[in-house]
Amino acid sequence: MDSMRKSRLSQYKQGRLIEHFVAGTTARCARSLCGVNHKTAAYYFLRLRAVISFELEQECDEVFAGEIEVDESYFGGKRKRKRGRGAAGKAPVFGLLKRGGKVYTKIIPNASSATLYQIIERKVVPDSIVYSDCWRGYNVLDVSEFKHFRINHSKLFADRHNHINGIENFWNQATRHLRKFNGVPKQHFGLFLKECEWRFNNSDPTILL
Secondary structure: OHHHHOOOOOHHHHHHHHHHHHOOOOHHHHHHHHOOOHHHHHHHHHHHHHHHHHHHHOOOOOOEOOEEEEEEEEEOOOOOOOOHHHHOOOEEEEEEEEOOOOEEEEEOOOOOHHHHHHHHHHHEOOOOEEEEOOOHHHHHHHHOOOEEEEOOOOOOOEEOOEEOHHHHHHHHHHHHHHHOOOOOOHHHHHHHHHHHHHHHHOOOHHHHO
């Protein structure tokens, strides 16, 4: 946060902007409430997201163990909730969630087995229980060092412990947050995604203050 404090903005206005960012206020609304122009508020909020992303990247070596839910989702574009080729124009994202713990997200080039397994192998401790849906990209988990359970969403969404409701809850939360911006610039989507991850993982987001 030291680089933020070197801003030409007064400490008071910086503090107000941070408070509104933590509260989930858009830069467009914060500009009026803090008495700054829109470009200043938008730029300051983008720098806050960059700080969050940097801090999360320092934790990228953290691994998950126990019960892990995995899922991929797609953001942006005009076609909703489509996989693979049907996701044209959307940014594919992969997520892992430790039940009762944190979520981890990563923008991916595709949802192939090779792409997904490489991330799972790096982030999940062997012998952990991994829950997924029936996307073919997870077939590789059936012959891996993980205990793999699938939930067939065409039949049901949960079978006692067998579900991925936690990671799907995160996707829904991220979608609701991103919808407020009426579109996110493609070059900055990764920063907005990490902001969503940070908000989900911190029950008290005021730690940024």
